[in-house]
Amino acid sequence: MKISAKGEYALRAVLQLALDHHRQEVTSMQEIAQSQEIPLKFLEQILLTLKKAGLVGSKRGNAGGYYLAKGPDQITVGEVLRITDGPVMTLACISSPMGCERQTRCFFHPLWQEVNSTVEGIIFSTTFADLCGRPRGYMYYI
Amino acid sequence: MKISAKGEYALRAVLQLALDHHRQEVTSMQEIAQSQEIPLKFLEQILLTLKKAGLVGSKRGNAGGYYLAKGPDQITVGEVLRITDGPVMTLACISSPMGCERQTRCFFHPLWQEVNSTVEGIIFSTTFADLCGRPRGYMYYI
DNA sequence: CAATAACCAAGCAATTTAGTCGGAATTAAC
DNA sequence: GTTAATTCCGACTAAATTGCTTGGTTATTG
Numbered sequence: 491m492k493i494s495a496k497g498e499y500a501l502r503a504v505l506q507l508a509l510d511h512h513r514q515e516v517t518s519m520q521e522i523a524q525s526q527e528i529p530l531k532f533l534e535q536i537l538l539t540l541k542k543a544g545l546v547g548s549k550r551g552n553a554g555g556y557y558l559a560k561g562p563d564q565i566t567v568g569e570v571l572r573i574t575d576g577p578v579m580t581l582a583c584i585s586s587p588m589g590c591e592r593q594t595r596c597f598f599h600p601l602w603q604e605v606n607s608t609v610e611g612i613i614f615s616t617t618f619a620d621l622c623g624r625p626r627g628y629m630y631y632i
Numbered sequence: 633m634k635i636s637a638k639g640e641y642a643l644r645a646v647l648q649l650a651l652d653h654h655r656q657e658v659t660s661m662q663e664i665a666q667s668q669e670i671p672l673k674f675l676e677q678i679l680l681t682l683k684k685a686g687l688v689g690s691k692r693g694n695a696g697g698y699y700l701a702k703g704p705d706q707i708t709v710g711e712v713l714r715i716t717d718g719p720v721m722t723l724a725c726i727s728s729p730m731g732c733e734r735q736t737r738c739f740f741h742p743l744w745q746e747v748n749s750t751v752e753g754i755i756f757s758t759t760f761a762d763l764c765g766r767p768r769g770y771m772y773y774i
Numbered sequence: 775c776a777a778t779a780a781c782c783a784a785g786c787a788a789t790t791t792a793g794t795c796g797g798a799a800t801t802a803a804c
Numbered sequence: 805g806t807t808a809a810t811t812c813c814g815a816c817t818a819a820a821t822t823g824c825t826t827g828g829t830t831a832t833t834g
Contacts, residue, residue, distance in 0.1 A: 491633045491747060492722045495823060505739055518779070532824055538781070551832020552778045567743065580634045597647055597763045601709065605633060605754055612747055621739045637792060660810070674793050680812070693801020694809045 491609065497575040500536050502526040504570050507546065508562035508618035516548070516555030536574065543573045562622060568614035578613070579606040633751065639717040642678050644668040646712050649688060650704035650760035658690070658697030678716065685715045704764060710756035720755070721748040 510517045523530040540546045652659045665672040
């Protein structure tokens with residue numbers, strides 16, 4: 491499970507939009523880039539692909555910006571990650587349409603299936619609403 | 633969860649050694665490379681790192697080869713993969729010794745912890761003995 | 775019309791990946 | 805003790821991927 495910088499940035503960008511979702515305005519790339527510490531022009535690319543995928547919407551021109559296309563409870567971590575980083579599990583044995591031709595690959599097949607479906611089970615059921623309204627790790631309240 | 637060619641080859645190589653484990657001889661790289669379709673010189677590198685890690689042993693010279701340092705029921709898929717591909721989960725939030733300094737990263741921390749420990753739970757409990765004596769996927773018995 | 779923003783296409787340096795090349799050291803068999 | 809088979813070792817390299825940057829164009833608001 492390797493998450494690229496691109497993937498991490500995408501998640502943080504969507505998180506920011508989720509946090510800003512209650513106010514009825516768009517959030518500019520500038521704001522996202524600053525509050526989430528993401529290189530602006532890289533973020534631009536990322537938001538564009540997220541838009542093409544229908545996850546976010548945008549308003550152009552002055553006072554423009556981005557917004558979530560769906561509610562934060564309708565967008566999962568898995569969705570975002572699949573758009574930016576591709577399929578969760580990349581292995582010839584799993585991803586090839588033929589399945590496994592080679593005998594020995596099939597020794598591993600059931601294992602990868604299990605790993606894949608387990609991970610997908612987690613990340614495709616975790617929404618950004620879940621993330622926002624969840625106690626965060628390593629935080630101590632006095 | 634991206635498994636590199638190196639990682640996949642390593643798993644297949646160890647699998648071959650596990651399959652050959654009952655006969656009390658070493659298996660040469662040649663044999664492994666041929667039966668598992670692994671480029672010989674690449675396999676060489678891989679077996680060398682597996683050896684340094686103490687997973688396999690070798691016998692040099694004529695009629696030499698490799699053997700498992702432990703029984704197939706003592707070697708897990710996770711062990712092999714960690715040697716060749718590094719840690720299961722690579723993300724600043726998880727791997728940095730500091731934990732998360734940035735606030736927003738911590739939104740994701742519990743999620744990554746869960747994914748990480750779940751995947752590790754699977755691959756570090758699956759041994760090569762398990763793989764060998766398990767019905768393989770996509771096989772139909774008449 | 776000027777400022778502010780999203781949109782778009784390319785390019786690019788560094789890193790990683792997936793190997794290859796050439797040889798040295800070791801062992802068994804003859 | 806020479807030869808053939810084999811592991812060991814270090815360097816090299818081509819291609820792909822990653823993580824951006826550059827330089828614009830187009831749309832919207834005031």
